[in-house]
Amino acid sequence: MAIRVQLDRILLERRMSLTELADRVGVTLANLSILKTGKARAVRFTTLDALCRELDCQPGDLLVWEPGPQDPGVEG
Amino acid sequence: MRLPTLKPLGISAPFRSVRMFRTLGPGSVSSLLKIALDVAYVLLMLITGILLLALVAAIFVPLTGPLAGQTYVEGTGDAAREVPITRTLILFGLGATSAYFGGFLLILRNLRQIFRTLTQGDPFRPENVRRLRQIGLTLTVVTAGVAVAQGLIPSIPDPGFSEMLTPIFSVLVVFVLAEVFKEGARLRHEAELTI
Numbered sequence: 001m002a003i004r005v006q007l008d009r010i011l012l013e014r015r016m017s018l019t020e021l022a023d024r025v026g027v028t029l030a031n032l033s034i035l036k037t038g039k040a041r042a043v044r045f046t047t048l049d050a051l052c053r054e055l056d057c058q059p060g061d062l063l064v065w066e067p068g069p070q071d072p073g074v075e076g
Numbered sequence: 077m078r079l080p081t082l083k084p085l086g087i088s089a090p091f092r093s094v095r096m097f098r099t100l101g102p103g104s105v106s107s108l109l110k111i112a113l114d115v116a117y118v119l120l121m122l123i124t125g126i127l128l129l130a131l132v133a134a135i136f137v138p139l140t141g142p143l144a145g146q147t148y149v150e151g152t153g154d155a156a157r158e159v160p161i162t163r164t165l166i167l168f169g170l171g172a173t174s175a176y177f178g179g180f181l182l183i184l185r186n187l188r189q190i191f192r193t194l195t196q197g198d199p200f201r202p203e204n205v206r207r208l209r210q211i212g213l214t215l216t217v218v219t220a221g222v223a224v225a226q227g228l229i230p231s232i233p234d235p236g237f238s239e240m241l242t243p244i245f246s247v248l249v250v251f252v253l254a255e256v257f258k259e260g261a262r263l264r265h266e267a268e269l270t271i
Contacts, residue, residue, distance in 0.1 A: 027271065031271045032271070034269065034271060035271045039269060040269050040270070040271045041266055041269040041270060042266070042269070042270040042271075043270070043271055044270060044271065047271050
């Protein structure tokens with residue numbers, strides 16, 4: 001996906017572990033790693049709100065767009 | 077998937093138990109359906125098994141006993157004539173009936189598998205799309221087979237248009253449902269990857 005979530009970089013800057021963030025945000029660790037590895041297809045505004053509050057950042061700090069192949073649609 | 081709230085357990089746990097209850101509670105439509113499916117499956121298994129045993133017996137055991145030398149009346153009215161009961165005729169009859177019930181057995185097997193995914197709380201899976209399509213194909217084959225068999229045997233009247241309408245419609249309904257499930261599976265997959 002051309003959209004990347006820069007959770008790694010911000011967590012490093014804040015010296016926070018993924019487990020701690022999961023605890024503070026209330027999202028499961030599994031879901032947070034889906035977000036981190038770029039497998040997620042969408043982010044809820046509520047999740048984004050909680051992430052930004054706990055990491056004290058703006059959505060623009062978390063999300064980056066990179067030129068790349070468009071994600072192929074999911075075939076059920 | 078869990079909504080990001082301060083007390084995720086407090087919200088998601090009762091929600092989950094309520095959902096379980098609704099899907100398969102005592103006296104619910106689902107539990108009645110499950111009983112009906114199980115009973116029909118066991119009955120069909122018995123019928124198909126007995127028919128297959130009779131078919132195997134008819135292949136290996138020569139035609140003797142009360143049926144030997146008997147005739148049956150073919151056709152109606154003036155066209156009626158007596159035809160001797162041959163081994164080929166019995167084999168064809170038993171084979172066709174076994175295939176007929178076998179088809180329904182296959183459909184019921186798929187239905188029970190679909191139902192199992194429902195009780196597990198996640199029926200919108202790609203496998204269920206495949207199962208529904210298989211049900212549709214089986215219905216088509218059974219319907220076509222019945223039509224052909226009725227054409228082959230003169231003593232059974234050919235099916236009229238209205239008689240064929242119900243099976244054709246049911247095939248259509250099943251294929252439409254398969255497409256709906258395909259879209260459901262896609263939405264489900266997308267929802268799973270929405271964080």
